Amino acid sequence: MSKSKNPFSKTIEAKQHTPVYKMHRYFARRPHNVFSELIKHYTQEGDIILDPFCGGGVTVVEGLLLNRKVICVDINPLATFVTEMEILPLDIDEFKREFDSLKQRVQSTISYLYRTACPECLVSPSLHGLASEAFLDWVEWEDGQILKCRYKCLEGHSGEKEPDNNDIILAQEIENRFEEIVARENLSFPKQSIPDGDKTDSILRKGYDYFWQLFTKRNLIALSTLVKEIRKVDNPQIQKFLLFALSGTLKWSSKQSHLRGDVVEGWAMHAYWIYPRNLEINVWETFAKRCKAIIAGKGSVKSLNNHYKRASLFDETLKDANVMVLNQSSDNLPLPDKSVDVVITDPPYGGNVNYGELADYWLVWLDGVMDKTREAVINSTQGKDLKDYEEILLSVFRECHRVLKDDSHLVATFNSKDLVIISSFVKAVVRAGFRLIDGGLLYQPPIKAYVTTVHAKEVGAFTGDFIFTFYKETERDKLIEMDAEQCKVMVDEIIDKHSEKAKTEIQFRHWVYEEIIPLLAEWAKSPDGWLTEIARYAESQIKKRKFENLHFEHARSVAR
Numbered sequence: 001m002s003k004s005k006n007p008f009s010k011t012i013e014a015k016q017h018t019p020v021y022k023m024h025r026y027f028a029r030r031p032h033n034v035f036s037e038l039i040k041h042y043t044q045e046g047d048i049i050l051d052p053f054c055g056g057g058v059t060v061v062e063g064l065l066l067n068r069k070v071i072c073v074d075i076n077p078l079a080t081f082v083t084e085m086e087i088l089p090l091d092i093d094e095f096k097r098e099f100d101s102l103k104q105r106v107q108s109t110i111s112y113l114y115r116t117a118c119p120e121c122l123v124s125p126s127l128h129g130l131a132s133e134a135f136l137d138w139v140e141w142e143d144g145q146i147l148k149c150r151y152k153c154l155e156g157h158s159g160e161k162e163p164d165n166n167d168i169i170l171a172q173e174i175e176n177r178f179e180e181i182v183a184r185e186n187l188s189f190p191k192q193s194i195p196d197g198d199k200t201d202s203i204l205r206k207g208y209d210y211f212w213q214l215f216t217k218r219n220l221i222a223l224s225t226l227v228k229e230i231r232k233v234d235n236p237q238i239q240k241f242l243l244f245a246l247s248g249t250l251k252w253s254s255k256q257s258h259l260r261g262d263v264v265e266g267w268a269m270h271a272y273w274i275y276p277r278n279l280e281i282n283v284w285e286t287f288a289k290r291c292k293a294i295i296a297g298k299g300s301v302k303s304l305n306n307h308y309k310r311a312s313l314f315d316e317t318l319k320d321a322n323v324m325v326l327n328q329s330s331d332n333l334p335l336p337d338k339s340v341d342v343v344i345t346d347p348p349y350g351g352n353v354n355y356g357e358l359a360d361y362w363l364v365w366l367d368g369v370m371d372k373t374r375e376a377v378i379n380s381t382q383g384k385d386l387k388d389y390e391e392i393l394l395s396v397f398r399e400c401h402r403v404l405k406d407d408s409h410l411v412a413t414f415n416s417k418d419l420v421i422i423s424s425f426v427k428a429v430v431r432a433g434f435r436l437i438d439g440g441l442l443y444q445p446p447i448k449a450y451v452t453t454v455h456a457k458e459v460g461a462f463t464g465d466f467i468f469t470f471y472k473e474t475e476r477d478k479l480i481e482m483d484a485e486q487c488k489v490m491v492d493e494i495i496d497k498h499s500e501k502a503k504t505e506i507q508f509r510h511w512v513y514e515e516i517i518p519l520l521a522e523w524a525k526s527p528d529g530w531l532t533e534i535a536r537y538a539e540s541q542i543k544k545r546k547f548e549n550l551h552f553e554h555a556r557s558v559a560r
């Protein structure tokens with residue numbers, strides 16, 4: 001097998017997500033075309049790729065589309081659920097049939113919860129009538145009052161309106177009769193309390209103790225009615241895809257939805273947050289859209305069906321199986337030594353995204369909250385600081401080193417603008433026995449349309465990714481003593497060099513990082529704590545350089 005030792009060096013314009021990735025949200029999904037290019041560059045058909053942090057499944061889908069074999073692992077059950085659904089074959093006609101049958105059974109019941117009067121038709125539906133002319137698309141709430149709503153009628157009218165009396169009475173009636181309806185209809189919904197957490201703190205302090213409290217009573221009834229009916233579907237595969245659609249619906253159906261100008265936004269923040277003005281979005285309409293997204297998504301990757309064969313044991317991947325999906329921590333993989341051809345991955349970025357805490361919101365509807373013990377993340381509630389994060393990364397990369405064939409590559413994208421976090425990642429990889437190859441650091445600009453996402457602005461994430469190419473060394477070098485003062489001088493020189501020319505913080509960091517990171521990778525074999533100190537020093541020097549109208553500073557002030 002001839003392997004390229006030249007690092008991947010193309011700058012490619014990151015493309016927007018394709019339909020298969022639009023079926024369900026996952027946090028921090030990477031651009032698919034960057035991954036497919038990496039796969040083409042570093043592997044050949046039939047090679048085995050390992051992604052130990054597979055997240056929303058980009059490596060897996062792209063790898064399988066290119067006829068590679070992929071072993072993907074994630075500690076987060078939401079990640080492996082989403083990934084599995086992206087690659088699991090679906091009989092689309094059967095799915096459509098089951099959707100229609102579900103629609104027959106529940107659409108009118110659920111839509112009845114959102115009945116309203118269309119001002120254009122001037123028809124006021126009877127509260128106790130069987131059919132109504134119009135339905136609410138969404139309702140905007142503030143302090144328990146309806147501010148406005150959007151309607152759609154069967155005649156084709158739609159628009160925003162002030163709530164009328166019936167809208168207010170209907171919402172109240174559902175609220176008052178909630179227990180009775182749940183008992184009568186034998187509905188069940190998650191009863192779990194919201195665990196303490198760095199990202200749940202914001203709502204716990206506001207008095208939300210249980211996940212169900214994040215939903216209006218109307219939406220809870222609608223969601224649990226759907227769950228009940230989906231569970232009755234006989235075909236287990238179709239049932240799973242309908243649950244997947246329900247899970248996709250959750251992004252939109254809690255009080256974490258809101259209006260941004262005219263745009264309806266589901267929950268897209270990387271923290272739990274209920275806006276003072278929040279939206280109650282029609283669950284049936286959202287669910288129907290999610291089902292359509294699944295039909296489009298699965299339709300776009302039909303070619304995967306021909307080869308799909310999932311392995312439960314590694315040996316099967318050597319035969320005709322082409323994919324293994326493991327929901328576990330990657331620090332202890334059920335794979336033989338020197339068995340995979342390449343590692344292509346996108347590790348977690350310090351405390352930037354707390355996947356586990358955020359995923360619990362979905363997981364309570366699927367499986368229950370996640371065991372986060374070995375999640376590589378910085379999280380004070382979990383008692384994990386930078387060192388713990390680095391320790392877990394190190395154990396995962398050691399495992400990668402063990403299962404990777406000799407003379408092979410570990411390729412990772414990394415999205416953080418914090419040099420301290422980057423240095424932790426680099427150190428973990430180097431300490432595990434890898435070397436950053438010459439030219440093995442490349443900056444990839446972000447997907448243009450997503451640069452303005454609230455999250456990117458808020459945390460000041462480096463909006464593009466660095467792509468790192470490491471090489472497996474067979475012998476681990478001993479630690480080397482570095483002269484801290486000399487290294488700091490080198491850091492200063494690099495920072496000074498770019499300080500004048502750079503116009504924005506992003507540009508400045510980008511230029512500085514391109515030179516500093518390879519040095520950090522060289523210095524990573526220094527004794528413990530040392531590299532972090534240098535990275536902190538560099539961060540503090542970088543921060544001294546002030547920019548006017550900084551994208552990040554501006555964004556932070558907007559987010560405050």
Ligand SMILES: C[S@@+](CC[C@H](N)C(=O)[O-])C[C@H]1O[C@@H](n2cnc3c(N)ncnc32)[C@H](O)[C@@H]1O
Pocket residue numbers: 026027028029030031052053054055056057058059073074075076079328329330331345346347348349355356374375376377392396
């Ligand atoms: C940056 S995300 C990967 C995103 C992915 N590239 C995508 O495009 O969707 C990092 C992932 O690492 C996972 N993770 C964290 N610690 C882990 C561990 N010890 N073992 C396996 N996965 C872990 C998180 O659950 C998260 O899904």
Ligand SMILES: [Zn+2]
Pocket residue numbers: 118119120121122134153154155156157
């Ligand atoms: Zn009308």
